[in-house]
Amino acid sequence: MNLFFQNIVNGLTLGSIYGLVALGLTLVYGILHIPNFAHGALYMVGAFMSYFFMVDLGVHYWIAMLGSAAVVAVLAILCERLVFHPLRNSPPIHDKIAAIGILLFLEAVVQMFWGADFRRMTSPFTGIMRFDGLIIPEQRALIIVGAIVLVIALQLFLRKTMTGATIIAMAQSREGAFLVGIDANRVAMMTFAISGMLAAFAATLYAPINLVYPAMGHVVIMKAFVIIILGGMGSIPGAIVGGMIIGFAEAFGGFYISSSYKDIIAFGLLVVILSVRPQGLFAKGAH
């Protein structure tokens, strides 16, 4: 019972992180049709920024998280303005090449300042919560609650504000959005900013139970791509459900099969799900 519960907590934790990263990726893909391979690098920069704010500047975890989200949001906007915007009329392959360029560039810059070492970032939430024999580490509880809060906040923003509605409008009909006078540039910058912030939040939440290093984005971004493909490209519920599926599969698969096959499970599931539902779980348009 206890071990089973532990696996559920682990599944939820992983699923929350993967879901947040995939959400940013799917927003940018669904609205701007850019497969942003550099999204994992934004996640990595998010972790390093929090590390920098906490360890080098000595600010509190929460402040570090907000600071990191702000920095990565600006960085994401810069990527859009300086790289993807000038390429908007080019063939799609140019976006992909440019994204990989950004990825390599950001990793090199981070490595220049911090080196390639693995670093530890401790949060103030190191305790363990006990409920009647069941235990949940505080940081894991924080990750799960944090993800829920962020998803709700995103939904409220998209559904209840006019600014959020412009993003949904652009996703449902680009031309329709132009015809009512929505500014494509504003939507593009906003989408990148949100996507970057989600990545920074996810990285800062996850870093205390993981390690911080320049290549930390690789596995995460690969899984995020698996998630948005199996969830349905561009679908918000698809990213969340897909994230949970992969998170749970890894937690349980890693425990009951073998933890060395943990990373293969995601790709195995992808093959299985796509052979049954080639369009993904939530077909495009499930916004």
Place this chain on the structure above:
Amino acid sequence: MLQLRNVDVCYGSFKALTDISMSVDSGELVVLLGANGAGKSSLFNAISGLNKPAAGEIEFEGKRLDGLKPSGIVSSGVVQCAEGRKLFPMMSVQQNLMMGAYVHRRDKAGNKQRLEDVLELYPILREKADQPAGSLSGGQQQMVAIGRALMSRPRLLMLDEPSLGLAPLIVRQMFETIQKINRLGTTVLLAEQNAFAALKIATRAYVMENGQLVMEGDRDTMLGNEEVRKAYIGA
């Protein structure tokens, strides 16, 4: 009100419009006739700023439109209801209409009033207000599209083939409401292949062929014109 001078539009090396000069005066209902591929949508999209003219000038109420962003053109009062409607299919009818008010989003009271006016023009939309726009019939979707354009408070409303794919009875009602919108004070530029129905409500018309304007005249002249009758009315 609207002035085009020697406008060219190109897609790559293909010249879709050549040397278009035309005008629409305040209060008019001007019809743009042309077969499929003549260039009607290309002209509308150039005026709306969706594609930039390769040459020429577009002026509205004395102000240059070419070079403005689509959002700036909507704010200036030139609004297009596009071919194929371009609705937000998963948003409700009401949300679609309210998105039309995007450039006037700060004037909440004005938008509410405007929404009432649109629902009065199309009472059926009041019943469908909470349904996704994509679930409506073709005729109702066209109403949403025109309603959304009206929510942008156009002084010039451009309608691109609003009768396309609709049943004859629905088409007749559609033209009646377009005439009504015009009579209530909105200048209309209407692109159509359905020449007879369109000319009946028109003040003036242009005929476009292969990206060029080949004829212009008031309604009676056009209805009486032998070539127009042969090419577009089939009589």
